Amino acid sequence: MKTLNYLETRPSSRYDEFDPNQDGDKNTKFADLIIDGRSLYQMLRKHDRVPSLGWGVQEHQRNMIDYFLLKKQHDYLYYRYPLLVCPWCGDEECGFISVYIEREDDMII
Structure with missing residues (x-):
């Protein structure tokens, strides 16, 4: 039997409003991926990358959505x-974490 997971998105940001680390740093706001109630961003925070959904220019976001919908x-x-992509610019050349989707x-696997 295959395990089915529940996936949702939730607005989030790199730092909460009281975090002293946000001073002088870009506090990127994004759509966090929540898998069975757990934040993907929090699970992989040590890599200093943010989810690719929910921020950046509209054309880029349209591409990201089309990728995830396999369109x-x-x-x-x-x-x-x-x-997960660079929190400053979202450019994959800065490093990223990718996923294989089929x-x-x-x-969706």
Whole structure:
């Protein structure tokens, strides 16, 4: 039997309003991916990357959404999609964490 996970998004940011580390640093606001109630950003925070959804220019966001919905293949990652990206610019050249996504009937793997 396959395990089914519940995925949702939730508005979030790198720092909360009282965090002293946000002074002089970019407090990127993004759409956090919540998997079975757990924040992906918090689970992988040590890598200093933020989710690729919910911030950046509109065209970039449209591409990210199309990637995750498997409507469009990434230009050079093909079937891998940038999940967490640079919190300053979102550019994949600064480093990223990607995920392989495929569809099997009505299931996303």
